[in-house]
Amino acid sequence: NAGVTQTPKFRILKIGQSMTLQCTQDMNHNYMYWYRQDPGMGLKLIYYSVGAGITDKGEVPNGYNVSRSTTEDFPLRLELAAPSQTSVYFCASSYRRVAGELFFGEGSRLTVL
C-alpha cells in the first residue's frame, strides 16, 4: 500500500518555465489537497478537490492550476514559474473533508532561479 506518492522530489526551474507536480493516492480517498510549506510558516492550502472533476481554490492559488480527472490523481501545474514559488510542496488526501486524518506525500522541493 503506497499511500500518497508525489513526483518529482526535487526540481530546479528557471523563471518563466512551467512544470507539473504529480500526485497519486491508492486509498480511494475523495478528498485531495496541495499545500506549500515555506520556512517559518505553517502549511498553506493551494487547491483542493472533493472528488473527480471537482476542484476549488485554497488560500494561495495564484500561479497554480489543478485538475482531477480520476479519484487517484491530482496534479499541480505551475505556469510561468516565479521565484516566489520556491517552496516545498505537499500533496495530501483524506477520507472525509472535515476532521479527517490527512495522509501526506513525501514532498517536492522546488527552486525557481
Place this chain on the structure above:
Amino acid sequence: KNEVEQSPQNLTAQEGEFITINCSYSVGISALHWLQQHPGGGIVSLFMLSSGKKKHGRLIATINIQEKHSSLHITASHPRDSAVYICAVWSNNDMRFGAGTRLTVKP
C-alpha cells in the same frame, strides 16, 4: 497574529527527558491534529482529537477546548524523536497549521 501558535519554536533535550510542546489557537475548531515531519520532509499524522486525551506509546496528546489549547508530551525522549512537530486545526471546513516546533533530542 497566526490563528495557530506553537511554542516553543525550537527545543533541545537530552535523551530520556520529558518533553512538552504547546499549541494555542484562536478559532473555533472541530478537531485538532498533531503531525510529525522528519528530516527529509515526510509528514505523518500522530493524533487527531476533539476532546480529552489520547496516548500512543510514549506520546500523549491533550486538548482543552475551553482554553483553546493543546499539548503534545513525549515521555522518555529518544534521538529518533527528533523532528518538527506541527499542530493543525480544522476550522470552518479548512485546516490551519502552526509553524511547527523543531525538536532535537541529544544522546
